[in-house]
Amino acid sequence: MEAIWQEAKNVLKERIPRHSFNMWIEPLEFEKINSGGLVLTCPNLFSKKRILDQYGNLIEEELSRISGNPCRISIAVSGRNGDSKPKPDEERQLPLPNLNLQPHSGRLLRKDFTFDQFVVGDNNDFAYSAALSLASHKNSHQNSLFLLSNTGMGKSHLSQAVGHSILSEYPSERVYYITSEDFTNEMVHALRHDNLDRFKEKYRKRCDVLLLEDIHFLSGKVGTQTELALTLDCLLDANKKLIFTSCYLPGDIPKMNEQLSSRLSCSLISTIDPPDFRTRVRILEKKAKLNGYEMPDDVKSFLASELSENVRQLESGLIGVTAKSSLLGAPIDMNLARSVVKNIARQSKNITIEVIKKLVCREFNISIGDIVSRSRKQTIVRPRQIAMFLARRYTDSPLQEIGRSFNRYHATALHSIGTVERELRQSVAMRRQVEFLSSKLESGKF
Numbered sequence: 001m002e003a004i005w006q007e008a009k010n011v012l013k014e015r016i017p018r019h020s021f022n023m024w025i026e027p028l029e030f031e032k033i034n035s036g037g038l039v040l041t042c043p044n045l046f047s048k049k050r051i052l053d054q055y056g057n058l059i060e061e062e063l064s065r066i067s068g069n070p071c072r073i074s075i076a077v078s079g080r081n082g083d084s085k086p087k088p089d090e091e092r093q094l095p096l097p098n099l100n101l102q103p104h105s106g107r108l109l110r111k112d113f114t115f116d117q118f119v120v121g122d123n124n125d126f127a128y129s130a131a132l133s134l135a136s137h138k139n140s141h142q143n144s145l146f147l148l149s150n151t152g153m154g155k156s157h158l159s160q161a162v163g164h165s166i167l168s169e170y171p172s173e174r175v176y177y178i179t180s181e182d183f184t185n186e187m188v189h190a191l192r193h194d195n196l197d198r199f200k201e202k203y204r205k206r207c208d209v210l211l212l213e214d215i216h217f218l219s220g221k222v223g224t225q226t227e228l229a230l231t232l233d234c235l236l237d238a239n240k241k242l243i244f245t246s247c248y249l250p251g252d253i254p255k256m257n258e259q260l261s262s263r264l265s266c267s268l269i270s271t272i273d274p275p276d277f278r279t280r281v282r283i284l285e286k287k288a289k290l291n292g293y294e295m296p297d298d299v300k301s302f303l304a305s306e307l308s309e310n311v312r313q314l315e316s317g318l319i320g321v322t323a324k325s326s327l328l329g330a331p332i333d334m335n336l337a338r339s340v341v342k343n344i345a346r347q348s349k350n351i352t353i354e355v356i357k358k359l360v361c362r363e364f365n366i367s368i369g370d371i372v373s374r375s376r377k378q379t380i381v382r383p384r385q386i387a388m389f390l391a392r393r394y395t396d397s398p399l400q401e402i403g404r405s406f407n408r409y410h411a412t413a414l415h416s417i418g419t420v421e422r423e424l425r426q427s428v429a430m431r432r433q434v435e436f437l438s439s440k441l442e443s444g445k446f
Contacts, residue, residue, distance in 0.1 A: 001038060001067075002030040008062040015058070023129040024051050025059075029078070037072030038063060046115050046132060046165075048075045054120065107177050109167075112290065113160035119286050121279030124154060127270040131158045134241055135165035142268050144242040148249060149272035150396075152310035155245040158272075159211045162243055166209055176203070177211040181422065184217075184224045200227075204234040208241065215246045215264065217418050219411060220255040229260040242267070248399075254411035280304035280314055287315060293322050299337045306341045309396070317344055343442065351394040351441050353405045359440060360387040372407040386434060388413050389420035394441055 009028075013021050024047060031039040042048050051059075052075060063071040115135075120128045127147055134145055147155045163175045178186075190199035203210070218225055235242060250256065250264035275283060281304045288295050299321065307317045320340040325332045361371055364383040371384050384406055391402045392413075399410035406413070423430040 001033050004063065004066050005030045005038065005040070007066050008059065011062050011066075012055075012059065016055070017125075020125060020129060023133060024055060028075075031076060034074075037074065039074050039076060041076050041078040043078060044136065045077055046136075048077055049116065050120070050132075051075060107179070107182070109160045109163050109177060113157045114164045115161045117286065117290065118154065118157055118161055119275075119279060119283045121275050121282070123273040123275050123279060124158075127154075127158060127272050130268055130270050131162050131243070132165070134243070135162040136169075143239060144236065144267035145244070146250070146264060146267035146269045147243065147245045147272065148247075148269055150247055150274075150310065152312035153272040153274065154311055155272060156213060159213065159243050159245055162241075163209065163211055166241075173208045174206055175209040175211065176207050177213075179213040180215050180217045180224075181418070183212065183228065184221055187224055187227055200231070203231045207235065209243075210235060210240065211243045213245050215244045215250075216248045216253045216414065218256065218260075219253055219414050219418075222257065225257045225260045229257070229263055232260075232263045236263075254409070254414065274308065274310060275314075277304055277308075280308065283311060283314055284318055287318055288322075291322070293318070293332075295321070295332055298334060299332055302334060302337050303341065307344060313344065317341060320344065353391045353395055353397055353402065356387050356390045356394065356441070357405070359437060360390070363437060363440075372405075374407070385416040385420050386437065388416040389434070390437060390441065392417050393438075 009025060012025050016025060027043055027047065028040045028051070031041045033039070042051060056073065060071060060073055063073065115128075115132060118124075118128060130145055131147075134143065147158060149155050160177065163177050166173050167175055187196075187199060190196045218228065232242065244264060244267060246253070249269070250261045253261070281300055284295070284300045284303055287293075288300075295318075303314065303317045303321070307313045317337075317340060320343075321332055321337050324330070324336060324340060328336075330336055357368060357371055360383050361368055364379075366380060366383055370380050371387060373380065375381070388402055388406060388408075391397060391405070392399075395402075397405075399413045403410040403413040408416075420430070420434070424434060
């Protein structure tokens with residue numbers, strides 16, 4: 001039977017993308033035959049779940065075809081280093097109950113941003129495989145990963161999943177999860193308080209895994225870019241693990257020095273595309289089950305077909321349907337789903353950059369000519385920055401198009417969006433202004 005398994009592996013190698021085969025099928029080993037069929041072993045629970053979900057039927061199909069008889073498979077976890085023998089009771093380590101893992105420095109990891117809560121599809125299969133490989137310490141020659149996608153596609157989820165996985169398997173690892181803005185602010189603070197040496201030591205010598213979000217927000221920050229490039233040199237030389245996320249390729253980020261751009265480009269660059277219909281349905285099923293919601297199949301299919309832009313839009317639809325059902329005491333049905341989707345879909349279809357410009361100009365009592373002028377008055381600059389931020393949030397327009405619409409370069413648009421995002425965290429007045437304008441757009445009152 002072991003020979004049949006080897007023959008099946010050779011066939012599967014031709015039917016499955018190379019990176020997927022190397023990640024999932026190649027490590028499978030023949031263990032034994034039992035009354036239920038063929039027993040295979042894999043390295044860990046992540047692999048077991050992924051293989052059964054995505055390749056179980058395909059494996060059974062090939063084994064049945066080659067052997068000439070129906071063949072079922074079961075998969076056992078062999079443990080580290082391929083040792084399939086269970087440890088004696090005295091050697092087993094019991095898991096700590098309700099342990100909320102967090103990195104040694106930086107932001108907390110979201111509890112639900114783990115590998116087992118990530119829905120894998122054709123749009124993100126390679127990114128998932130690369131992230132899991134890096135987290136499991138399998139790929140020692142590739143320790144740097146660059147996750148590339150538009151907003152709301154799952155970059156942060158995968159990045160944090162790596163952090164969760166490493167901390168659960170190797171609790172002593174020093175995992176730093178931060179945004180590029182956090183890194184910049186921390187460096188500026190260190191400079192002002194004469195603590196730069198301590199800052200350098202922290203990231204260059206006391207960091208094992210660096211998860212750095214939104215690398216494109218370093219655009220134009222010359223000092224931070226230089227320091228980060230030197231830090232990455234130290235980490236890479238020490239064989240540490242690095243994950244970057246961005247909406248742009250390293251070479252497309254404006255005002256990025258060549259030294260840092262080169263370091264980032266050496267990473268394994270993996271793109272995450274929008275999920276297809278089947279994957280969107282599975283995302284809804286996963287999210288609904290996680291939160292204890294029951295949703296009819298026709299409602300899930302309707303939401304998945306209508307809300308196709310990104311995962312966040314899909315989650316917004318799920319939350320809207322369940323919240324409205326709870327508040328009104330109404331069942332989750334097609335009529336309720338249509339009422340929720342109508343508002344979400346309307347905002348995505350009707351909101352354009354021109355609509356946003358007109359709304360912002362009206363509310364701030366300035367003209368279209370003012371907002372696209374070269375004026376640097378705060379009474380003009382602030383509305384312009386807010387309008388660019390809203391254009392980025394509510395339209396699919398790239399930065400170049402947003403910049404052109406305001407008679408600016410895309411680097412200026414990127415700077416404006418970053419400025420508003422920072423002030424949203426710091427200024428109540430800014431939050432109120434943006435929330436007011438957002439409510440106008442979302443309600444269609446523009």
